[in-house]
Amino acid sequence: MATYGDGETDAFLAFLVPGPAEGPVPSGDMAEETAEARRMWLEKPPAGYGSPATPPVIAWGVNARADLLCWVIDEQDPRRWPVAVWSRGGLSWSVHGCGMLEYLVRLFRGEIDPMRADDDGVRRFVHVREAQRLLALGISPDTGEPNPYADMVGPPQPRLSQGD
Structure with a gap:
């Protein structure tokens, strides 16, 4: 956010803007989607994660299918937070064993989810x-x-x- 700011990629992926946080619940654009992600985590947690009282997710993005892209904040070091995606179509979580940057690189390369790109493959x-x-x-x-x-x-x- 500090480098590029608020925006979207190819009308496919919108990044949520963080606001000042008070406690474990984010504010700003992230608050509503994080509340939804935490509700889905409680209803149907991903395999191996159980259902903690406060689901360890913060939403950071939404794609064109309205899927929620989140961090799993179960580590102290934010650089170690894996990405979890709530598929609204599949009504399930997928947890990726990588951080946000690697997830985005893999996403933009089409390794995770085919994304629309122009004729030159540019996003x-x-x-x-x-x-x-x-x-x-x-x-x-x-x-x-x-x-x-x-x-x-x-x-x-x-x-x-x-x-x-």
């Missing part, structure tokens, strides 16, 4: 402010093309000329 991260700017111009942040729905919501969008 784009779009900062939330850039997405808002593009939408205001009537451009889809996902494709870079004119947004065919731009005039359906809000005030008319400015038209771009060839040179823009």
